[in-house]
Amino acid sequence: MTVGAQTLATLPPPAVPAGHYGAFGQMRSEWTKMRSVRSTIWTLIVTVLAVVGIGIVATAVTAAQWRQGGIVDHVTFDPTARSLAGLFLGQIVIGVLGVLVMSAEYGTGTIRATLSAIPNRPLVLACKVAVFGVATLIASEILTFAAFFIGQQLLKGTTPYATIGQPGVLRAVAGAGLVLTVLGLLALGIATIIRHTAGALATYVGVLLVLPLILQAFPVSFQHATIRYMPLVIGENMAATRPDIHDFGGGVLLSPWVGFGVLCAYAFVALVVGGVVMVRRDA
Amino acid sequence: MGLDAPNAGTVMINGRRYGDLPWPLHEVGALLESKAIHPGRSAYNHLWVLAQTNHIAKKRVDEVLDLVGLSEVARRRAGKFSLGMTQRLGIAAALLGDPGVLLFDEPVNGLDPEGILWVRNLLRWLASQGRTVFVSSHLMSEMALTADHVVVIGRGRLIADRPVADLVTQSSGRVVKVRTPDAERLHPLLQGAGATVSTGTDGSITVEGIGAERIGDLAAEHGLRLHELTPMTASLEEAFMDLTRDSVEFRGAAGEPLASDTQAMEAAR
Numbered sequence: 001m002t003v004g005a006q007t008l009a010t011l012p013p014p015a016v017p018a019g020h021y022g023a024f025g026q027m028r029s030e031w032t033k034m035r036s037v038r039s040t041i042w043t044l045i046v047t048v049l050a051v052v053g054i055g056i057v058a059t060a061v062t063a064a065q066w067r068q069g070g071i072v073d074h075v076t077f078d079p080t081a082r083s084l085a086g087l088f089l090g091q092i093v094i095g096v097l098g099v100l101v102m103s104a105e106y107g108t109g110t111i112r113a114t115l116s117a118i119p120n121r122p123l124v125l126a127c128k129v130a131v132f133g134v135a136t137l138i139a140s141e142i143l144t145f146a147a148f149f150i151g152q153q154l155l156k157g158t159t160p161y162a163t164i165g166q167p168g169v170l171r172a173v174a175g176a177g178l179v180l181t182v183l184g185l186l187a188l189g190i191a192t193i194i195r196h197t198a199g200a201l202a203t204y205v206g207v208l209l210v211l212p213l214i215l216q217a218f219p220v221s222f223q224h225a226t227i228r229y230m231p232l233v234i235g236e237n238m239a240a241t242r243p244d245i246h247d248f249g250g251g252v253l254l255s256p257w258v259g260f261g262v263l264c265a266y267a268f269v270a271l272v273v274g275g276v277v278m279v280r281r282d283a
Numbered sequence: 284m285g286l287d288a289p290n291a292g293t294v295m296i297n298g299r300r301y302g303d304l305p306w307p308l309h310e311v312g313a314l315l316e317s318k319a320i321h322p323g324r325s326a327y328n329h330l331w332v333l334a335q336t337n338h339i340a341k342k343r344v345d346e347v348l349d350l351v352g353l354s355e356v357a358r359r360r361a362g363k364f365s366l367g368m369t370q371r372l373g374i375a376a377a378l379l380g381d382p383g384v385l386l387f388d389e390p391v392n393g394l395d396p397e398g399i400l401w402v403r404n405l406l407r408w409l410a411s412q413g414r415t416v417f418v419s420s421h422l423m424s425e426m427a428l429t430a431d432h433v434v435v436i437g438r439g440r441l442i443a444d445r446p447v448a449d450l451v452t453q454s455s456g457r458v459v460k461v462r463t464p465d466a467e468r469l470h471p472l473l474q475g476a477g478a479t480v481s482t483g484t485d486g487s488i489t490v491e492g493i494g495a496e497r498i499g500d501l502a503a504e505h506g507l508r509l510h511e512l513t514p515m516t517a518s519l520e521e522a523f524m525d526l527t528r529d530s531v532e533f534r535g536a537a538g539e540p541l542a543s544d545t546q547a548m549e550a551a552r
Contacts, residue, residue, distance in 0.1 A: 008449045038323050113315075
């Protein structure tokens with residue numbers, strides 16, 4: 001494979017475009033990055049299985065066993081929340097995707113190529129956030145609505161079921177998709193700070209699952225004062241249409257939208273800290 | 284490249300800091316770490332990802348793949364590539380924006396002889412188009428074949444910054460190899476002329492301090508026979524060792540440099 005001057009000299013040099021590099025090109029690039037690796041496809045498949053699949057199993061089991069349930073079960077039954085039972089696992093899978101979008105760049109070293117092409121680091125992070133955020137939002141909303149509608153079909157006939165027009169139902173279904181998206185962004189922010197896949201994933205899962213467990217070692221008064229700020233609790237609360245049932249005698253949980261605001265603040269802080277360290281550190 | 288913050292100083296490219304370039308890939312192309320690829324992404328997508336950021340057309344991606352000979356495997360996952368193919372992909376990425384300045388960090392590391400020849404020809408060809416090609420390497424023999432101009436850096440300090448020919452000339456010419464059946468008679472004559480003489484294992488003598496012409500003249504004046512009279516040209520490697528004797532970081536017990544942070548950098552124009 002010798003390179004002869006004749007064969008090479010025939011190549012016309014590409015014209016240098018006018019203007020300046022910017023968000024448009026970088027967002028297209030980020031989109032290509034996401035869709036050109038198998039991990040994205042696999043994570044998406046697992047997310048579908050988690051959110052829709054578990055929703056189907058949960059509602060089907062409820063419908064089949066309804067008659068055996070006690071009176072308390074019947075009174076406290078929340079058909080919307082039941083169809084969104086896959087949210088729990090979905091949160092973890094979306095977190096994996098959010099971590100990988102950033103940590104894969106550091107893990108493989110492609111971050112240096114990325115930042116050579118676009119030296120403006122905050123712009124790179126912002127474009128990643130935008131592309132991942134929009135893609136995740138669309139996917140999450142499709143999944144939560146699919147889980148809801150399929151789940152209610154399965155419940156219909158044997159058990160009480162919900163319709164999208166009932167109070168709180170639209171908020172719960174759409175809100176569950178929003179929670180998934182914001183948790184994905186939180187994971188992306190954590191990965192920007194930590195840069196290692198394993199470390200970032202452990203931190204994300206720790207914040208999501210281990211923190212509530214640690215809380216149980218503390219006095220009840222402290223638990224009641226802090227449980228409302230746990231991302232997992234905020235997510236469950238958003239997906240329920242009857243939060244009063246889960247609330248420990250009332251007043252412990254935040255309202256769904258206030259909780260969502262707190263969740264957004266977590267993600268925002270993680271991304272801002274990530275952006276600051278990204279600018280300060282050597283790539 | 285704006286990737287690592289320097290302790291002090293700035294680097295300007297065409298009068299601008301890297302971060303201020305409007306389209307970085309159109310001005311500077313770099314092969315920094317050829318292993319820095321996502322193993323699950325195809326060669327084509329690896330380049331397309333970079334191309335999109337700097338407004339480079341899909342056609343150009345095909346062109347550079349063709350240029351480095353990877354067209355046929357462009358859709359294969361880059362993680363399956365051999366070292367040589369990975370290196371070619373890295374070079375293709377550097378050439379994407381058709382930049383006037385190219386940086387290659389150890390471009391022939393781990394390549395087979397054919398690959399090394401290919402890279403050497405490519406570098407010369409790129410330089411012949413009027414581009415500035417910077418190559419950093421530990422392989423002095425490779426540099427001697429490709430470089431016009433050498434910059435030697437040791438322990439973070441600039442040791443030399445001059446044309447290759449210059450550097451080699453400086454270190455050579457002072458040593459002359461002589462083969463003669465009349466060594467016993469020539470010996471004192473040479474020493475009388477101020478030269479240092481040593482006898483090699485193969486019977487030849489090595490003369491330092493006077494030129495080949497002077498040795499030839501001396502022999503002729505005294506009617507001595509010379510079978511060989513060779514001025515020794517120093518290799519770039521020897522010239523490099525000369526220069527860096529004091530700045531290598533690690534030495535073997537015998538004072539031989541084992542490894543160092545010294546690097547030669549070539550700039551061909």
